[in-house]
Amino acid sequence: MVRAISIPASLREEYPFEPKKLKLSSGHTLSYLDEGEGPVVIMAHGNPTWSFYYRDIVKTLKENFRVIVPDHIGCGLSDKPQDYDYTLKNHIDNLESLIDELKIEDFNLIVHDWGGAIGMGLGTRRPKNLKKAVILNTAAFTSNLIPKTINLCKNPIFGEWMVRKFNAFAWPATFMATSKGLSQVVKEGYLLPYNNYENRIATARFVRDIPMDDQHPSWSTLKNIENNLSTLECPKLILWGEKDFCFNMQFFKRWTEIYPKAETKVFSGAGHYVLEDAKEEINKDIFNFLRES
Numbered sequence: 185m186v187r188a189i190s191i192p193a194s195l196r197e198e199y200p201f202e203p204k205k206l207k208l209s210s211g212h213t214l215s216y217l218d219e220g221e222g223p224v225v226i227m228a229h230g231n232p233t234w235s236f237y238y239r240d241i242v243k244t245l246k247e248n249f250r251v252i253v254p255d256h257i258g259c260g261l262s263d264k265p266q267d268y269d270y271t272l273k274n275h276i277d278n279l280e281s282l283i284d285e286l287k288i289e290d291f292n293l294i295v296h297d298w299g300g301a302i303g304m305g306l307g308t309r310r311p312k313n314l315k316k317a318v319i320l321n322t323a324a325f326t327s328n329l330i331p332k333t334i335n336l337c338k339n340p341i342f343g344e345w346m347v348r349k350f351n352a353f354a355w356p357a358t359f360m361a362t363s364k365g366l367s368q369v370v371k372e373g374y375l376l377p378y379n380n381y382e383n384r385i386a387t388a389r390f391v392r393d394i395p396m397d398d399q400h401p402s403w404s405t406l407k408n409i410e411n412n413l414s415t416l417e418c419p420k421l422i423l424w425g426e427k428d429f430c431f432n433m434q435f436f437k438r439w440t441e442i443y444p445k446a447e448t449k450v451f452s453g454a455g456h457y458v459l460e461d462a463k464e465e466i467n468k469d470i471f472n473f474l475r476e477s
Contacts, residue, residue, distance in 0.1 A: 189261050189377050198373055199239050203261050206285055208278055212268065215261035216254040216282060220246030223315070224288050225474065226306075227253040228279065230297020230322065231390035232354035234260025236373045237296065237459060244467045249292075249474065254282055256302070258386020260377050270389035272402040276305035289313055292474055296320040296459070297431070298390055301406055308412035318470055319422045319439060319446075321431045321458050325410035326403070328396060329434060340392060347388040354378045354387055361456040363427045370460070413442050420446035421473045423466055425454030447473065 191199055203215045217235050219242055227238045235242075235253040242251050255262040256275050268274075279302060283291065290313050295303035300322025307314040346352040358371045366374070378384045395403035420443045424436045433450075440448060449469060454461035 189379070189383070191261075192376075194369060195373050195376070198369060199236055201235075201239075201242070203235070203255075206282055208257070208281055210257075210268070212257055212263040212265055214254055214257060214263075214278055214282060216252060217242060218286070219251045219253075220249055222249045223474070224291040225249045225251050225294060226279070226283065226288075226291050226303065227251065227294040228296070228299030228303035228306075229253070229256070229259070230299045231259075232357055232378060232387045233297065233374060233457075234377055236260070236376075237457070238294070239373075240463055241294070241459060241467050241470060244471055245474070248471075252282070252286065252288070252291075254279060255377075256386065258389065264383050264385055266382060266385055268385075270386055271393055271405070272301055272305065272395075273405045275302045276309070276405075279303070279306050280309065290315055292316040292318075294318040294320065294470065295322050295324075297322050297456070300324045301409060304413065304416070305405070305409045307416055308409050311412075311415045311417070314416055314418050316418050316474060317416065317420045318473065319420060321425050321428050321435075321456050323431060323435050323438070324406070324413060325438060325442070326395065326406055327435070327438075329432070330394065330396065334391060334394075334430065343391065344388040347391065348381045348384040351375070351378060351384060353391065354384070357456075360429060362460050363425070363453055363455040364461045366457075366460060419473075419476075421469070422446050422448045423458060423462075423469060424448070424450045425456060425458035425461055426450050426452045427454060428456040428458075430456055
C-alpha cells in the first residue's frame with residue numbers, strides 16, 4: 185500500500201518548509217517548494233534524493249530569489265503511482281507543466297544527478313528563458329560510464345527487488361554519496377520518502393531509465409538534450425565534488441568541453457552529495473553567481 189509521507193517534528197529544523205501541490209494532467213499530484221520572491225531559481229534533484237537535498241541552498245537564496253523545488257513524481261512528498269511511466273521525458277514534461285502553471289517565463293537552474301537531464305531538458309526546450317545554470321555532479325548527455333553497483337540495480341528483476349525490498353539504493357547513498365558523513369537526522373530526511381516497497385518504485389525505475397544504448401526508450405530523449413546543450417548561451421557555473429563514485433571527473437571534463445567558458449570549481453574533499461560535503465562554501469558560490477549582473 186502506498187502511504188502518504190508527512191514531515192516529522194524531528195526534521196522541521198532541517199526542512200522548515202510548507203510544500204505546495206499541483207495536480208498534473210496525469211491525475212497525479214506533484215509536491216514542490218515555492219519560497220521567497222525575486223528572480224526565479226528552479227532546482228531539479230536526482231535519484232534517490234528529493235527537495236530535501238536543496239534545503240540549505242533554499243534557505244540561503246529565498247531572501248533574494250523565488251525558489252521553486254519540485255519533488256519528481258515517485259519522489260519526496262509527491263505521489264508514488266505504481267503504474268506510472270517513469271521516463272525522462274515525463275519528468276521533463278512535469279517540470280514544464282509546473283512552470284506553466286506558475287506562469288514562470290525567465291528562470292535560473294540548479295541541477296544535480298538525474299536533475300541534470302531533467303533540468304537541462306527543460307532548458308533546451310526554452311533556451312531564451314534560461315538565464316543562468318548551476319551544474320552539480322550530473323550529466324545531460326549519453327555515456328557508457330556506470331558503476332557496477334548501479335548497473336546491478338538496473339536489472340529489471342533482481343535489481344528492482346533489491347532496491348524496493350531492501351532499499352538498496354537510497355540507503356547506501358547515505359554513506360557512499362558523501363565523503364564527510366551525514367548526521368542521523370539528515371540520513372532520516374533522505375530516507376523518509378522511501379520507507380517501504382511501494383514508496384521506492386521511482387528509486388528503482390530511475391535506475392532502469394538510464395539509457396546505455398540507442399535501443400533504450402529514453403536514449404532519443406537524452407540524445408536530443410545533448411545535441412541542444414550548445415543552444416544554451418547563458419552563463420554557467422560548474423561545481424563538482426571530486427570524490428564522486430558515480431559522476432566522476434570524466435563527467436566534469438565533458439561539461440567543460442561543452443561549456444569552455446563556464447566558471448568552474450572542484451571541491452577536492454567532496455563526494456556526490458556535494459551540497460552536503462561543501463555546504464558553506466558552495467552556497468556562497470551559488471549565491472554570488474546568481475546575484476552577478
